[in-house]
Amino acid sequence: MKRCVWAGVFLYIFVSFDLVAAGLSVSTFSFQSGSTRQAGQRGSGIGISSQSLGVTGLHISDISFASWSDPVPSANSVLQVIALPSATHVLAPALIGRVLNFPNPFSFSADGKTEIGYRLSADMDIEIRIYNLVGQEMANWRIPAGEEGGDDRYNKVTIDRATFNGRALSAGVYYYVLIYQGQILGKGKMMVVP
Amino acid sequence: MKRLPIFRSLCILSSFGFLALLPSLTHAEPVFNAADALGTSAQMIALGQSEGWDGSSQGLFENPAALAGVKDWSIASFYTSLLFDEVKYLSVSAAYRLSVGVIAVGRLVTQLDGLESTVLSGVKEFEPAGTFAYQHAVSKIGYQISPAEHLHVGVAATHIYTQLRDVIGHGLNLDAGFLWEMRPFSWSVSAKNILPFQNQVYSNGGVEDLPLHVATGLNVRFWELEAMAQLKTRESQLLKSVAARLSPSLFSGVMSFSGGVYEEAVLDRKNWRYGVGVGLNLRGLRLHYAYSPSQVYSQAQHHYFSMNLGL
Numbered sequence: 001m002k003r004c005v006w007a008g009v010f011l012y013i014f015v016s017f018d019l020v021a022a023g024l025s026v027s028t029f030s031f032q033s034g035s036t037r038q039a040g041q042r043g044s045g046i047g048i049s050s051q052s053l054g055v056t057g058l059h060i061s062d063i064s065f066a067s068w069s070d071p072v073p074s075a076n077s078v079l080q081v082i083a084l085p086s087a088t089h090v091l092a093p094a095l096i097g098r099v100l101n102f103p104n105p106f107s108f109s110a111d112g113k114t115e116i117g118y119r120l121s122a123d124m125d126i127e128i129r130i131y132n133l134v135g136q137e138m139a140n141w142r143i144p145a146g147e148e149g150g151d152d153r154y155n156k157v158t159i160d161r162a163t164f165n166g167r168a169l170s171a172g173v174y175y176y177v178l179i180y181q182g183q184i185l186g187k188g189k190m191m192v193v194p
Numbered sequence: 195m196k197r198l199p200i201f202r203s204l205c206i207l208s209s210f211g212f213l214a215l216l217p218s219l220t221h222a223e224p225v226f227n228a229a230d231a232l233g234t235s236a237q238m239i240a241l242g243q244s245e246g247w248d249g250s251s252q253g254l255f256e257n258p259a260a261l262a263g264v265k266d267w268s269i270a271s272f273y274t275s276l277l278f279d280e281v282k283y284l285s286v287s288a289a290y291r292l293s294v295g296v297i298a299v300g301r302l303v304t305q306l307d308g309l310e311s312t313v314l315s316g317v318k319e320f321e322p323a324g325t326f327a328y329q330h331a332v333s334k335i336g337y338q339i340s341p342a343e344h345l346h347v348g349v350a351a352t353h354i355y356t357q358l359r360d361v362i363g364h365g366l367n368l369d370a371g372f373l374w375e376m377r378p379f380s381w382s383v384s385a386k387n388i389l390p391f392q393n394q395v396y397s398n399g400g401v402e403d404l405p406l407h408v409a410t411g412l413n414v415r416f417w418e419l420e421a422m423a424q425l426k427t428r429e430s431q432l433l434k435s436v437a438a439r440l441s442p443s444l445f446s447g448v449m450s451f452s453g454g455v456y457e458e459a460v461l462d463r464k465n466w467r468y469g470v471g472v473g474l475n476l477r478g479l480r481l482h483y484a485y486s487p488s489q490v491y492s493q494a495q496h497h498y499f500s501m502n503l504g505l
Contacts, residue, residue, distance in 0.1 A: 100320040102312040117320040134232040194400025
């Protein structure tokens, strides 16, 4: 079988589909040996099913690869699949995948900061709350739909001294909670080191 | 043992207590994040964070002079889980009356597992790259004596250990306090971290101030009711609290009801909060339950239980 060259470690696969259940997910899986495609080639049959995407109720009708180049992955290379909506579909508001912060741990010294990253399925009004380990609320703010943090893509929200009125948080662990229309979309833990 | 005149002792100790309030209102950031902000017993939470009145071994965490309430021995424990039940919070203590004074040891631990380190993926998104843990432990050893009939003083040495993934922090300091009791009045003054140049020092070179916390409160008993008012310093702010405890004679001293409101400092803000609770005293076994509303979204309430056993 013809050997092909894949795009770095990760590739985008754009999937248009009929939405049966609300919500999508970001998923990783291993390549099956022999799953190959040419650059620009479109079509299904690469061996990716809705189950392998980690979601159910989706019908994958078309797959295309955005681009690829060196290096050549092995048969067990890990591919991150990000299911994105086509222009003709409207998704229910949801968090896709997980919310994480990078770096973690981080320090406020030398203008240090961390970023909370998450993907949304649609433009959404998001509220973020941060708590210390005894449940005291350290910060609370809202992000309008369509702005960074409330956009229908991967969002990154910066946490730095400005988040806390110019103050640095003490060393320890803090929770962040993402809220949409009264529901917790996701939560995570960030560690501050001195 | 020669006893100091009560009046002179009170003057010295109260001067110390009130002068200590002043520097405790200013400090450089960042300051060490004390885990005892929650309270160290259900009784303390039910009394609106009013501290210094716990006559069990748990008094070691509030005011070491309060150990005067230990008759022969005491053991106490407080456990709760916070923040989606992921954060474990435990304090245990024990006290024993010697021929002169009371000695006590205690430990307070906050623990959390499953924190995720992250990396930046090839598509500039964040991915988990392993897990690590957090632990914070405060160990205390204290001693209390009563230099006069109505006057109790106590000191406690504190060691603070913090594990932040691979960064380890240690700190040492001292607490001191006095308790003056003359029915129907009690007056408590306690100061934590009284050594000014002792910091929390981390293995990565980081240093945090161990802030001086001072609390002074008055307790007055009217018939079956105790009323408490307190001032304390936290996060550079002066915080107030008032509380009451009712021990109806109807229940022969077995059951008591508590409630209190208090100010809480979070960064530059102050919030008013409250706690209520009930206590049972069953021949030396004391059980306390407290309720305090949670600030954490979708977690409307928190319930706390603590117990102490002593003779």
